[in-house]
Amino acid sequence: MARLIEELKKLPGVGSKSAQRFAFHILRSSDEDALALAEAVRGLKASLRLCSVCNNVTDIDPCNYCSNPARNHRLVCVVEEPTNITSIERTRGFEGVYHVLHGTLSPLHGIGPDQLRSATLLARVERGEVDEVILATSPTLEGEATASWLATALRGLSAKVTRIATGVPAGSDIEYADEVTMARALEGRREL
Amino acid sequence: MARLIEELKKLPGVGSKSAQRFAFHILRSSDEDALALAEAVRGLKASLRLCSVCNNVTDIDPCNYCSNPARNHRLVCVVEEPTNITSIERTRGFEGVYHVLHGTLSPLHGIGPDQLRSATLLARVERGEVDEVILATSPTLEGEATASWLATALRGLSAKVTRIATGVPAGSDIEYADEVTMARALEGRREL
Secondary structure (H helix, E strand, O other): OHHHHHHHOOOOOOOHHHHHHHHHHHHHOOHHHHHHHHHHHHHHHHHOEEOOOOOOEEOOOOOOOOOOOOOEEEEEEEEOOHHHHHHHHOOOOOOEEEEEOOOOOEHHHOEOHHHOOOHHHHHHHHOOOOOEEEEOOOOOHHHHHHHHHHHHHHOOOOOEEEEOOEOEOOOOOHHHOOHHHHHHHHHOOEEO | OHHHHHHHOOOOOOOHHHHHHHHHHHHHOOHHHHHHHHHHHHHHHHHOEEOOOOOOEEOOOOOOOOOOOOOEEEEEEEEOOHHHHHHHHOOOOOOEEEEEOOOOOEHHHOEOHHHOOOHHHHHHHHOOOOOEEEEOOOOOHHHHHHHHHHHHHHOOOOOEEEEOOEOEOOOOOHHHOOHHHHHHHHHOOEEO
16 A cells, blocks of 8 residues: 555655545555556556657657658657647648657756757758758747757758747737747748 | 716717716816816827827827937838837837838728828838838738738838748747647748
């Protein structure tokens, strides 16, 4: 029991109290339910892994994007987390593939370039397999630092390096744009 | 009294009840206060007008921006309302001048190109006095329609026509960007 509580406490946002409650719940539940939970936890790790090409979470390797011949494998969109891929897929406008960093640079939290999964991306670009790398990290402090570090790391290689636009969100009045966003919207203006 | 109530009801968000309350308040207040209010209303119209160059609300003509020799008068930023100038001035990054349309195209509300104050802008561009027109209307339905109408009206003239960037706002996670904004952020990506 104590061992289970210790393990449950490792889940994010779960303290001693919650862990104890979970453990008692499992104790009271049927054998099947407890085994199903154990099996689901074991199965997740057994079936899900990171794509060896792009680091996306996947049950097949390479992942669905990297193994899809209909996509443009010479156009790589770099994102922070696997969930960001959903945001980009929803636009139905991106035909390329992805690379997941699994985080952003964050010196305060001890996350430096070595902690980010960028090696396979750099290798692909170095081998000349990529025409354009789109840096689609968020326009937050960490996301910008990560984009600028990656841009430097990719400098001198053959791929074009681009950054997604920062600006006033679609459908929103410029009245509500903060000054940094407004400054970036002006700076990033495009010829019509 | 009835005449005052009728006039007060023309103020936005003021109905019969509020107008009556205002009127009785004025009735009860001192002669000086009532006269000061009347004088302030009269004075506003007497002292404030629209700049003959850019249509900004101003007490001198031309306005502070149009008469400032330190600003670049060949770079014109087109906005919907005088208050939008504040949003752009806050960025401290814009050195040009403005043109205020006083509205956006809105066929549903009967606002067509003739209702917008664009004549002086077109005349300035036609006279070759402008190098670049930045269309800084909001990325809303009406703002986009207005920008695209103006871009067409300016086509073939000597000035470059640009549009402010639509994209993920600064400091915001791409997780929270809607798909139209995300699509525009990708589309508007810039080379680093």
